[in-house]
Amino acid sequence: MLMLPAVLTHAEVPATLRLFKETLDQAAAATTAEAALAMLTVDGSTLQQFDSSALAVLLECQRMARAKGRAFAVRSLPVKLQELARLYGVDGLLQSA
Numbered sequence: 144m145l146m147l148p149a150v151l152t153h154a155e156v157p158a159t160l161r162l163f164k165e166t167l168d169q170a171a172a173a174t175t176a177e178a179a180l181a182m183l184t185v186d187g188s189t190l191q192q193f194d195s196s197a198l199a200v201l202l203e204c205q206r207m208a209r210a211k212g213r214a215f216a217v218r219s220l221p222v223k224l225q226e227l228a229r230l231y232g233v234d235g236l237l238q239s240a
Contacts, residue, residue, distance in 0.1 A: 145183070145204070147190045151197040163204045167211055183208045188219035198228055201237055 145166050148155055163185070170183060185204055190197065201217060208215035216238045220228075228234040 145185045147185060147187045147197070147200075149189050150192045151190055151200060152192065152194045153196045156196050156200055159200050160203060163200075164207060167207055167213070170213065171211060182214040182216055184215075185217045186219050187217060187221060187224065190221055190224065193221070193224060195227065195231070197224055198231060198233060202233065205236070 145163050148159060151159060167183065170181065173181075183204075185201060187197075205215045218239060220237075220239075225234065228237060
């Protein structure tokens with residue numbers, strides 16, 4: 144699972160995506176088939192300050208996970224981020240865990 148940082152604005156995008164890629168690579172190296180197929184989840188419960196870049200990060204994480212054949216979900220996103228996703232019309236693309 145990837146915990147989003149407390150702040151996720153344009154400046155934090157590269158580091159957050161790099162961390163997700165590392166998490167994805169570690170999951171791919173799992174020794175059991177069950178572990179390799181486990182859903183990758185992004186947890187937004189600690190997210191306090193964000194802009195639309197947070198949505199771009201979530202969508203890119205989803206794309207990277209699917210490219211590796213992994214299921215992907217988000218959980219505990221702040222209400223304001225959920226509202227922003229609805230406003231941009233991408234809320235249906237982000238599956239909740």
